[in-house]
Amino acid sequence: MVKKVNYYHLALWITLALTLTELVLFLYVVSINPEKAVHGVRVLVPLAVLVGIWFRSNVARYLGAIWFLFAAGSVVWPLFSSGREVGASRYGALPSSHSAWR
Numbered sequence: 771m772v773k774k775v776n777y778y779h780l781a782l783w784i785t786l787a788l789t790l791t792e793l794v795l796f797l798y799v800v801s802i803n804p805e806k807a808v809h810g811v812r813v814l815v816p817l818a819v820l821v822g823i824w825f826r827s828n829v830a831r832y833l834g835a836i837w838f839l840f841a842a843g844s845v846v847w848p849l850f851s852s853g854r855e856v857g858a859s860r861y862g863a864l865p866s867s868h869s870a871w872r
Contacts, residue, residue: 782820796813819837
């Protein structure tokens with residue numbers, strides 16, 4: 771018997787995963803450089819969206835969608851603006867005798 775997908779729970783779990791990822795990355799960056807603690811908004815906004823989805827707020831859903839599009843854009847934009855091919859190494863392709871290709 772296949773259970774029907776509950777999109778509310780799916781959104782809640784995905785948002786929880788993104789919030790925990792942002793929290794772990796924030797704690798890692800702050801442990802290296804404590805001056806970067808001012809970037810806590812990257813943790814607070816997903817947390818607020820998570821609470822809003824939990825309380826089934828339509829405003830939180832729409833603002834969360836806008837925030838996540840912005841966050842995804844801030845990750846993807848440097849890939850396209852760097853002028854390099856994704857996955858291209860600094861010294862060109864690896865030689866065929868490299869151990870990873872065997």
